[in-house]
Amino acid sequence: xxxxxxLIGMMGCGKTTxxxxxxxxxPDYTLVDIDCEIEKSSSxxxxxxxxxxxxxxxxxxxxxxxxxxxxxxxxxxxxxxxAFESAANRGILLETSRVIYLxxxxxxxxxxxxxxxxRPLLQKNFSVERIAEIIxxxxxxxxxxxxxxxxxxxxxxxxxxxIIGVLHD
Numbered sequence: 001x002x003x004x005x006x007l008i009g010m011m012g013c014g015k016t017t018x019x020x021x022x023x024x025x026x027p028d029y030t031l032v033d034i035d036c037e038i039e040k041s042s043s044x045x046x047x048x049x050x051x052x053x054x055x056x057x058x059x060x061x062x063x064x065x066x067x068x069x070x071x072x073x074x075x076x077x078x079x080x081x082x083a084f085e086s087a088a089n090r091g092i093l094l095e096t097s098r099v100i101y102l103x104x105x106x107x108x109x110x111x112x113x114x115x116x117x118x119r120p121l122l123q124k125n126f127s128v129e130r131i132a133e134i135i136x137x138x139x140x141x142x143x144x145x146x147x148x149x150x151x152x153x154x155x156x157x158x159x160x161x162x163i164i165g166v167l168h169d
Contacts, residue, residue, distance in 0.1 A: 007100050019031050019033065026164070034083060041065075147163075
């Protein structure tokens with residue numbers, strides 16, 4: 001395969017979980033979670049960065065990490081939900097990776113993350129409706145991915161197996 005695999009989509013759609021599943025069955029690939037890389041290099045949680053410095057600062061850090069890793073080979077890259085909103089990030093990722101949009105409904109996402117309190121974009125207005133608004137805004141860019149997979153009602157193992165099947169075709 002050679003190219004990276006980049007997983008995009010809304011928070012709670014399963015990017016990190018599915019990336020972990022893929023890394024178990026693709027031993028030649030290394031897992032890189034962009035949010036984790038940002039937290040490591042800044043010694044701060046993503047929510048702290050948003051709170052202290054704002055979203056624009058976070059997006060700069062995110063783009064720097066994407067540039068750093070995207071040109072390497074054989075990576076499984078789990079991206080933050082808003083990373084694909086940047087035209088520069090999209091261009092780099094579409095060139096260097098097989099970009100896979102993990103699509104999930106607002107209701108499914110809500111149920112998956114309703115007990116997580118570290119999600120910066122949902123701190124003030126956490127509802128199915130708010131999630132649906134964010135999806136509606138981001139989906140035109142998400143749809144530019146090479147492949148879209150609806151994750152509703154599917155296990156991470158099923159999704160990983162499907163991705164591997166598609167990538168080997």
